Amino acid sequence: MYAIKTENLTKKYDESIVVNQLSLNIIKGEIFGLLGPNGAGKTTTIKILATLLKPTSGSAEVWGYNVLKEQDVVRKSIGIVFQSPSLDFELTGRENLDFHSRIYNLDRSVRKNRIEEVLELVELSDKADTLVKHYSGGMQRRLEIARGLMHYPKVLYLDEPTLGLDAQTRRRVWEYIKKLNVSEQITVVLTTHYMDEAEQLCDRVAIIDHGEIIALDSPENLKTTIARDIISLQVVDRKKLLEVLKSSDFAAEIIFNELVEESVYLGVENGEK
Numbered sequence: 001m002y003a004i005k006t007e008n009l010t011k012k013y014d015e016s017i018v019v020n021q022l023s024l025n026i027i028k029g030e031i032f033g034l035l036g037p038n039g040a041g042k043t044t045t046i047k048i049l050a051t052l053l054k055p056t057s058g059s060a061e062v063w064g065y066n067v068l069k070e071q072d073v074v075r076k077s078i079g080i081v082f083q084s085p086s087l088d089f090e091l092t093g094r095e096n097l098d099f100h101s102r103i104y105n106l107d108r109s110v111r112k113n114r115i116e117e118v119l120e121l122v123e124l125s126d127k128a129d130t131l132v133k134h135y136s137g138g139m140q141r142r143l144e145i146a147r148g149l150m151h152y153p154k155v156l157y158l159d160e161p162t163l164g165l166d167a168q169t170r171r172r173v174w175e176y177i178k179k180l181n182v183s184e185q186i187t188v189v190l191t192t193h194y195m196d197e198a199e200q201l202c203d204r205v206a207i208i209d210h211g212e213i214i215a216l217d218s219p220e221n222l223k224t225t226i227a228r229d230i231i232s233l234q235v236v237d238r239k240k241l242l243e244v245l246k247s248s249d250f251a252a253e254i255i256f257n258e259l260v261e262e263s264v265y266l267g268v269e270n271g272e273k
């Protein structure tokens with residue numbers, strides 16, 4: 001049995017096809033990435049797999065349960081971290097987690113222990129009683145991940161887990177995701193715009209565009225298929241780097257990551273050199 005299985009999953013809005021005949025088998029225990037540009041259909045796919053949206057046609061199963069016919073069990077089997085923050089800013093970290101676990105009907109004793117456990121996992125134990133509005137962006141993201149884990153889900157969906165975070169915080173969030181994949185034995189499905197994120201985290205990646213899978217493989221294999229290598233750099237002074245690159249001949253393409261200021265991608269013919 002697969003963690004997730006979709007067959008010809010399709011979502012249409014009027015005449016526009018947002019998810020187009022998506023057929024996917026996600027293996028239990030893997031970290032699977034949906035990589036694609038804005039509007040590719042990543043969030044829509046996640047929402048269908050979370051029973052928050054109905055597909056127009058096709059089918060999807062999560063942990064063997066049908067997303068249309070067995071919504072309740074599907075919801076119990078999944079944790080989700082949305083693309084836009086959804087914490088209660090007027091509550092503390094601990095209160096946010098407590099509220100969530102009450103919705104999921106966790107027993108009082110389980111609840112208390114689990115809160116401590118997930119807070120520790122994302123290293124927020126010392127901030128547990130601070131109001132979330134006083135958390136930094138990275139801390140909020142980590143708390144959301146902790147919240148997604150509260151009810152022991154089998155599969156965790158992370159929609160753009162590091163959007164808007166600085167380079168250092170992104171790396172830390174990557175570490176937590178890897179850690180919980182192992183310690184909680186959880187299958188992770190994440191969406192991202194960034195190849196470097198997919199490469200760091202994912203066992204396999206589906207590149208999607210206009211709702212269709214255009215490639216699906218391990219990050220290593222995908223990179224060798226794409227002729228030009230992409231090198232991701234974290235720099236302090238972009239201007240200076242640009243000057244140096246202009247006087248060199250190895251960079252065929254320079255892509256600035258607008259969302260992470262210190263991040264620059266270089267397209268080169270042979271990345272290993």
Ligand SMILES: Nc1ncnc2c1ncn2[C@@H]1O[C@H](COP(=O)(O)OP(=O)(O)OP(=O)(O)O)[C@@H](O)[C@H]1O
Binds near residue numbers: 013036038039044
């Ligand atoms: N309720 C809706 N009605 C009509 N079109 C919609 C609706 N929701 C999403 N879309 C369209 O579906 C397409 C896919 O959207 P989706 O949010 O799944 O993309 P995404 O891959 O998550 O993009 P991003 O990287 O920007 O988050 C977009 O063109 C969007 O405009």
Ligand SMILES: [Mg+2]
Binds near residue numbers: 042043044083159
């Ligand atoms: Mg999205």
